[in-house]
Amino acid sequence: MKRLIQNARILTMDADMRILDPGWILLENDTIRDLGEMPGDPAALPQADERIDAERGIVLPGLVNTHCHVSMMPFRGLGDDCPDRLRRFLFPLENKAMTEALVYRAARYGAGEMLLAGVTSFVDMYYFENEVARACDEMGIRGILGETVLGQPTCDSQTPGGGLALAENLLRTWRDHPRIRPVVAPHAANTVSPDILKKAKRLADEYETLLTLHASEMDYELAYFRETFQKTPIEFLSDLGLLGPRLLAAHCIHLTDRDIRLLAGSETAVSHCIGSNTKAGKGVAPIKKLLSAGVRAGLGTDGASSGNTLDLFTQFRLFASFHKTKNRDRSLFPASEIVALGTRGGAKALGMERETGSLEPGKKADLVLVETKSVNMFPCYDPYSALVYSANASNVEMTIVDGEILVRDKRLIRTDTGKLRAEMEEEMGAFVRAAGVQG
Ligand SMILES: [Zn+2]
Numbered sequence: 001m002k003r004l005i006q007n008a009r010i011l012t013m014d015a016d017m018r019i020l021d022p023g024w025i026l027l028e029n030d031t032i033r034d035l036g037e038m039p040g041d042p043a044a045l046p047q048a049d050e051r052i053d054a055e056r057g058i059v060l061p062g063l064v065n066t067h068c069h070v071s072m073m074p075f076r077g078l079g080d081d082c083p084d085r086l087r088r089f090l091f092p093l094e095n096k097a098m099t100e101a102l103v104y105r106a107a108r109y110g111a112g113e114m115l116l117a118g119v120t121s122f123v124d125m126y127y128f129e130n131e132v133a134r135a136c137d138e139m140g141i142r143g144i145l146g147e148t149v150l151g152q153p154t155c156d157s158q159t160p161g162g163g164l165a166l167a168e169n170l171l172r173t174w175r176d177h178p179r180i181r182p183v184v185a186p187h188a189a190n191t192v193s194p195d196i197l198k199k200a201k202r203l204a205d206e207y208e209t210l211l212t213l214h215a216s217e218m219d220y221e222l223a224y225f226r227e228t229f230q231k232t233p234i235e236f237l238s239d240l241g242l243l244g245p246r247l248l249a250a251h252c253i254h255l256t257d258r259d260i261r262l263l264a265g266s267e268t269a270v271s272h273c274i275g276s277n278t279k280a281g282k283g284v285a286p287i288k289k290l291l292s293a294g295v296r297a298g299l300g301t302d303g304a305s306s307g308n309t310l311d312l313f314t315q316f317r318l319f320a321s322f323h324k325t326k327n328r329d330r331s332l333f334p335a336s337e338i339v340a341l342g343t344r345g346g347a348k349a350l351g352m353e354r355e356t357g358s359l360e361p362g363k364k365a366d367l368v369l370v371e372t373k374s375v376n377m378f379p380c381y382d383p384y385s386a387l388v389y390s391a392n393a394s395n396v397e398m399t400i401v402d403g404e405i406l407v408r409d410k411r412l413i414r415t416d417t418g419k420l421r422a423e424m425e426e427e428m429g430a431f432v433r434a435a436g437v438q439g
Contacts (some may be wrong), residue, residue, distance in 0.1 A: 001028070001029055001049050001050075001403075002026060002027070002028050002033070002046075002047065002048040002049050002050075003026070003027045003028075003048055003049065003050045003051075003052065003403075004024055004025070004026050004027075004045065004046060004048035004050070004051045004052065005024065005025050005027070005052045005054050005059060005367075005369065006022075006023075006024040006038065006045060006051060006052070006053060006054065007022050007024075007038060007053050007054050007055060007056060008020075008021075008022060008023055008024070008025070008054030008056070008057055008058070008059040008369065009021040009022065009023070009054075009056060009057070009058045009059065009372075009380075009383045010023035010024075010025060010035060010058075010059045010060075010359065011058060011059070011060040011061075011339065011359075011383055011384070012035070012061075012358060012359040012360065013060065013061050013339070013340055013343045013344045013357065013358040013359065014358045014359070014360050017336060017340075019383070020035060020036060020037050021037075021383075022037070022038040022056065023035060023036060023037050023038060023059075024036060024037075024038060024045055024046075025059060025359060025367070026046045026048060027365040027400070027403055028403075029365075029403050030178075030364060030365055030402040030403035030404075031362065031363070031364065031365055031403065032359060032360065032361055032362065032363050032364070032365050032367075033046075033361060034046065034361050035359060035361070052369075052398075054369055055371070055372075055373065056372055056380075057369050057370055057371045057372050057373075057397060058369070058370040058372060058380075058383045058386065058387065059359070059367055059368070059369050059370075060118075060339065060343060060359070060367065060368055060370070060383075060387070061120075061343040061344065061347075061356065061357055061358050061359050061366060061367055061368070062118065062119070062120025062121060062142075062343070062356060062366035062367055062368055062399065062400070062401060063117070063118045063119045063120065063121075063312045063342050063343060063346070063368065064119070064120070064121045064122070064298055064299075064342065064343060064345075064346025064347050064349075064350065064352075064356070064357060065114060065119045065121070065122035065123065065299070065300055065301050065310065065312060065346070066122075066123050066248065066250075066271035066272075066298035066299060066300040066346045066349055066350065067123055067125075067212075067248075067250040067251075067271035067273050067300025067301070067302055068110075068122050068123060068124050068125075068300065068301055068302065068303060068310060069124065069125055069126045069302070069303030069305070069306075070106065070107045070110035070111065070114075070122065070124050070126065070132060070135075070303070070310070071098075071102070071103040071104075071106040071107045071110065071124075071126045071127075071128075071131075071132060072106070072126070072303035072304055072305045072306075073106040073107075073109050073110045073113075073303075073304050073424065074102065074106055074424070074428050074431050074432075075090065075093075075303065075304060075305030076304035076305060076308055077308065078093075078305065078435055078437065079305075080279075080308075084220075085280075086218075090305060091152075093431075093434060093435055094127070094154070094155050095153070095154065095155050096434045097430055097431040097433075097434035097435070098127060098128075098155040098431070099128075099155070099427070099430070100128045100131055100156070101131075101427050102424075102427045102428065102431060103126065103127060103128040103129075103131045103132060104128070104131035104132075104134060104135055105135075105420075105423045105424040105426075105427045106424055106427075107124075107131060107132040107135035107136070108135040108138065108139060108415075108420055108423065108424070109420045109421065109423070109424045110304065110310055111135055111136055111139035111141045111143075112139060112412050112415065112417055112420045113310050113311070114141060114310045114311070115139065115140070115141055115399050115401075115406050115407050115412060116393060116396060116399070116407055116410070116412065116417070117309075117310065117311035117312065117313065117393035117396055118311075118312070118313075118368035118370065118393070118396040118399050119141070119310065119311070119312060119399075120141065120142055120356065120366040120367075120368070120399060120400075120401045121141070121142035121143075121144065121346070121347070121350070121352070121356055121366065122141065122142070122143060122144065122310075123144040123145075123146075123183070123210075123212060123248065123271065123300070123350065124143060124144070124145045124146065125146045125147075125148050125185040125187075125212060126147075126148055127147070127148055127154055127155050127156040127157075127163075128155075128156045129145050129146060129147040129148070129166070129167075129170050129182075129185075130147075130166075130169070130170055130173065130174075132145055133145050133170065133173070133174050133177075133180050133182070136179065136180055137177065137179070137180060138414070139406070139414060139415070140179070140401050140402070140404055140406045140414055141179070141401055141406070142179045142180075142181075142356070142366065142401055142402070143179065143180045143181070144181045144183055144210065144350055144352075145170065145174070145180060145181070145182055145183060146167065146170075146182070146183040146184055146185025146210075146212055147163050147166045147167040147170050147184075147185060148163055148185055148186075148187050149161060149163035149164050149167055149184070149185065149186040149187060149192060149196060149200055150163060150186075150187045150191055150192060151187075151191055151192045151193050151196060152191070160193075160196075161192065161193065161196040161199075164196065164199055164200065164203065167182075167184050167185070167200070167203060168203060170182045171184070171203070171207045171209065175207065175209075178402065179401070179402055181209065181210070181352075182207075182209065183204070183209045183210040183211065183212055184200050184201075184203050184204040184207075184209065184210070184211050184212075185200075185211075185212050185213065186200040186211075186213050187213060187214060188213050188214040188215065188217070188221065189213065189215060189221070189225070189233050189236055189237055189240075189242075190218075190220075190221045190224050190225065190233070192213075194240055197213075197237075197240060197242060198240065198241070198242075201241065201242050201246075204246055205246070209246075210246060210247075210248055210350060210351065211242070211246050211247050211248070212247070212248040212249075212250065212271075213242075213247075213249060213250065214249075214250050214251055215233050215234065215237065215249040215250065215251060215252055216232065216233045216234060216249075216251060216252045216253055216254045216255055216259070217250070217251035217252075217253055217254075217277075217282065218282070219282075221233055222254055232254075232255075232256055232258075232259050234249075234252070234255065234256075234259035234262055234263065235258070235259065235262065237249075238262045238266065243262060243263065243266035243268045244266050244267065244268060245266075245267040245268070245269075245351070246351075247266075247268045247269065248268075248269045248270070248271055248349060248350065249263070249268055249269070249270055249271070250270075250271040250273060250300060250302075251271070251272075251273055251276075251277060251282075251285065252270045252272075252285050252290070253277055253282050253283045253284070253285045254283060255285070255286055255289075255290075257289075260286070260289055260290060260293050260295070261293065263290065263293070263295050264290075264293035264294050264295050267296070268295070269295070269296040269297065269298070269348075269349035269350070269351075270285070270287075270290055270295055270296070270297045270298075270349070271297070271298055271299070271300040271349065272285050272287050272297055272298070272299055272300065272319075272341070273299075273300040273301065273302045273306070273307065273315075274299070274315055274318045274319045274322055274323075275301060275302070275306075275307035275308075275309070275314055275315050275318050276300075276301070276302035276303075276306035276307040278318065278322055279306065279307060279308070280306065284322050284323065284326050287319075287323060288323065288327065288332065288333075296345070296348045296349045297341060297345055297349055298341060298342070298345045298346030298347075298348070298349035298350070299312055299315045299316075299319065299341050299342045299345070299346060300315075301314075301315060309393075311392075311393040312342045313387070313391050313392050313393050313395075314392075314393075315342070316335075316338050316339070316342060316387065316388040317388065317389065319333070319338055319341070320333060320335070320338055320388055320389070334384070335382070335384035335385045335387065335388040335389065336384040338384075338388050339384050339387050339388065343357050343358065344357040344358050345357075364402055364403075365400055365401075365402065365403035366400065366401050366402065367399075367400050368396055368398065368399050368400075369396070369397045369398035369399075370386075370387065370391055370395050370396055370397065371395055371396075371397040372386065372395075374394075374395055376390050376391070376392070376395070377390055377391060377395055394410070396410065397409065397410055
């Protein structure tokens with residue numbers, strides 16, 4: 001099956017940041033076959049089974065969300081302004097009311113929300129992660145999925161660190177799936193024992209997959225490592241042997257210059273979650289310094305409990321605002337660099353740049369069409385600026401993953417949002433009662 005998208009402003013996000021405007025892109029089954037500028041004579045366009053007129057909309061690589069807890073959807077809007085929310089609110093409620101069935105239905109809903117926002121790949125860390133994988137398989141999205149390993153009993157394991165066995169099961173079950181990449185996800189250096197952290201690393205090495213955890217996020221986390229080990233969390237992870245090209249560390253808000261050298265020297269990647277970090281007042285990660293040191297970095301939404309949205313357009317805007325303000329420099333991070341972080345940068349951070357993150361022949365057909373017809377998108381002089389400063393998720397007209405159109409005319413194809421919501425709501429009764437709120 002060959003599909004041609006034509007008359008588009010194509011942002012290839014390749015090494016030369018080539019823009020084809022107006023351009024065409026040819027997809028064959030799950031792969032990008034070719035792309036180019038629109039010829040003077042339409043008859044010179046490649047043959048295809050289906051032709052799609054983009055009407056000068058912006059075509060870009062599918063967005064890569066490098067940190068998420070997709071099944072935390074029922075938590076959206078709960079305890080938003082509660083201090084020390086993780087320990088006082090989230091962990092207890094998860095243990096009381098998070099079930100296998102709710103994880104599955106919330107993951108379907110969240111995957112739908114991401115696809116509608118142009119996210120084609122996401123990294124996830126949660127409980128009952130096998131159910132998240134099942135949801136991703138059904139929804140068509142690309143999932144990089146890790147079972148949370150925590151040093152205390154959880155909703156899916158009564159033994160501290162019991163998540164390791166579940167993690168291995170996940171790795172065995174899903175490793176050959178074309179769109180699902182099982183990974184290993186110890187929660188954080190301060191919530192898992194050093195012994196379990198080392199076991200998690202060994203598991204990731206054995207299965208040659210990604211290791212992901214939270215790091216340098218919480219004030220009490222920094223105080224704990226300072227008081228107990230006279231180290232920063234990054235120094236602690238480094239001494240434990242956890243840093244390396246396999247590790248994706250989420251947040252990394254509070255870093256010393258030495259931490260940055262350790263991350264760069266070990267080729268550790270970072271997921272930057274600006275929306276989640278600033279909503280909680282935790283701080284703004286030193287991304288400019290990290291990138292200048294050569295650290296691979298992508299953008300993440302975190303769960304809907306922390307950032308309230310799973311869309312990267314919101315992160316683009318917040319990223320620009322916070323980093324420009326923090327550095328008091330309007331020219332810092334031009335829009336093209338921000339879009340690059342959400343696409344190619346994210347793919348690189350996951351070690352998936354050969355597969356996705358840019359529009360080049362031979363890569364997977366993961367791409368997004370953002371329309372420029374809505375009121376907020378006119379005029380559109382510079383497509384990068386339009387994506388960062390004007391667009392929002394509702395401008396996503398089409399999302400393609402692995403060559404399959406999953407969103408068309410702003411609607412999900414495999415299912416619909418009404419059904420996803422009804423399914424999740426049906427399963428939320430006990431959760432809402434345990435949270436003590438009105439549903
Ligand atoms: Zn997180």
